[in-house]
Amino acid sequence: MSAAKKKNSLPIVPFWLRQTVVMLFGPGRTVTLAVLVVAAFIGGTWAVWRYVERHVENSRDYLISVEQITITPRPEWVRSDVRAEAFRTASPPDRPLSSLDNGLAQQIGNAFKVHPWVAKATVTVKTAWVNVDLVYRRPVCMVELVNGSVTELLPVDGEGVWLPGEDFSQKQKESYPCLVGVDQRPIQPVGNVWGDTRVVEGASIAAALLPVWQQLKLYRIQTAQSPSPGDLGPSYELYTRAGTRIIWGKARGVAASSEPTTEDKVARLRQYAASHGSLDAGPPFDVRKLPPAGAANF
Numbered sequence: 001m002s003a004a005k006k007k008n009s010l011p012i013v014p015f016w017l018r019q020t021v022v023m024l025f026g027p028g029r030t031v032t033l034a035v036l037v038v039a040a041f042i043g044g045t046w047a048v049w050r051y052v053e054r055h056v057e058n059s060r061d062y063l064i065s066v067e068q069i070t071i072t073p074r075p076e077w078v079r080s081d082v083r084a085e086a087f088r089t090a091s092p093p094d095r096p097l098s099s100l101d102n103g104l105a106q107q108i109g110n111a112f113k114v115h116p117w118v119a120k121a122t123v124t125v126k127t128a129w130v131n132v133d134l135v136y137r138r139p140v141c142m143v144e145l146v147n148g149s150v151t152e153l154l155p156v157d158g159e160g161v162w163l164p165g166e167d168f169s170q171k172q173k174e175s176y177p178c179l180v181g182v183d184q185r186p187i188q189p190v191g192n193v194w195g196d197t198r199v200v201e202g203a204s205i206a207a208a209l210l211p212v213w214q215q216l217k218l219y220r221i222q223t224a225q226s227p228s229p230g231d232l233g234p235s236y237e238l239y240t241r242a243g244t245r246i247i248w249g250k251a252r253g254v255a256a257s258s259e260p261t262t263e264d265k266v267a268r269l270r271q272y273a274a275s276h277g278s279l280d281a282g283p284p285f286d287v288r289k290l291p292p293a294g295a296a297n298f
Contacts, residue, residue, distance in 0.1 A: 064097035064130060069108070072134040078117050079167040082134070086111045086118075099128050108132065116164050116191030119157075139163055141177040141206035141221065143199055145185065153178070154186070158207035160193050160200035162186045177206040177213055181223035198223050198234055201251030205236055208252065208262045209269075216273055217241050217280075221248075238287075245284035259288050267293035 066087040074082060090111030091097040097104060105123040112121035112132055120135035142153035153173040155163040165173075179202040187195035194200065202221050209218065217240050224235040224247070238246040246269070252262040260268065268290040273279050 062098045062100050062128075064091070064099055064104070064128065068128055069130045069132060071112075071132045072136070075136050075138070077139055077167070078136055080117060080164060082112075082115055082117055086115050089114065099125075104130075114191065116162070117167075137161055137163060139168075139176060140203055140210050141179050142173050143182050143194070143202075144178055144180045144220075145182065156194060156199060156203050158203055160196075160203045162188075162190050162192060162194055164190055175214075177209065177218065178220040179203070179206065179222075180220050201233060202236065204252045205248065205262070208266055209238075212266065212270060216269060217278065240279050242280040244280045246279065247284070247286040247288070249286075249288050260292070264293065 066084055069083060069087060071083050086108075087097075090108050097107065101107070105125045108125075108130060109121050109123040109132075112118050112123075112134065117136055118134055119137045122133040124131045124133075137157040139155040140158045142155055145152045145154060152165075153170075154165055155168060155173070155176070156179075157163060179199065182196060182198050182202075184196045186192070202223065205221055206213075209216075209221075218238055219241040220239050222237045222239065224237045233250060235250060236248040238248050240246070248265065249259050265287050268287055269279065271293050272285075272287075272290055276282065
């Protein structure tokens with residue numbers, strides 16, 4: 001057989017195999033072996049960590065207890081143990097909180113955000129210490145629901161979010177503005193917006209009047225009419241404890257351009273009471289038709 005034929009009959013070695021042989025046995029083999037050793041070490045370490053990770057996270061040395069969580073002090077109207085209730089949500093028995101969990105802040109934050117008393121939660125994690133800055137919801141009125149002979153007073157905040165009623169005594173409930181004329185129960189669980197425009201708008205009126213509610217001896221807010229197609233929403237009336245009827249008009253955000261602002265309506269009520277001694281000094285009146293605040297006494 002000729003030399004040319006012998007040469008052509010030799011097996012063709014793939015390029016990658018030739019390069020591998022050169023790297024392992026050629027001049028640069030020391031560097032190659034070092035890289036392989038490091039890669040093997042890293043891979044082995046990662047595999048071992050993945051195997052023991054859950055056991056380490058669940059070690060008592062890394063578990064977060066409720067005592068390691070500090071929160072913004074509760075306002076006087078919140079009687080629920082917000083911290084303990086949110087902790088139970090964040091740390092179920094089958095997955096306790098661990099300081100090694102990369103999602104710890106989000107897990108704790110989500111638990112506080114779904115609490116009905118919490119409007120906003122900001123979580124800061126430092127090793128085994130967790131601080132949660134909370135913005136609490138504030139009740140502004142009670143929504144009256146009548147079912148036969150049973151009357152309920154359900155608290156809401158200024159955005160119409162249904163709040164836990166068990167935090168209030170009956171006497172406390174009666175001290176808040178009362179919104180009447182609502183016949184629809186909340187469509188979602190406590191901690192969510194009621195789902196009725198009348199509650200959202202009525203709550204916004206109550207929030208504006210809350211600072212002067214007791215001073216003006218107001219008693220309730222009532223929906224005056226249901227909105228018609230093309231209307232801007234229902235109108236509202238106020239009643240004092242003595243029974244004087246005050247036409248309020250539309251709610252904040254939907255008031256017709258011809259109506260005074262909510263702030264102006266409140267100022268007109270205060271001026272009327274200051275000039276007449278109370279809101280019960282005369283017949284029913286329309287707050288929209290009172291002179292603007294700062295005008296001459298009437």
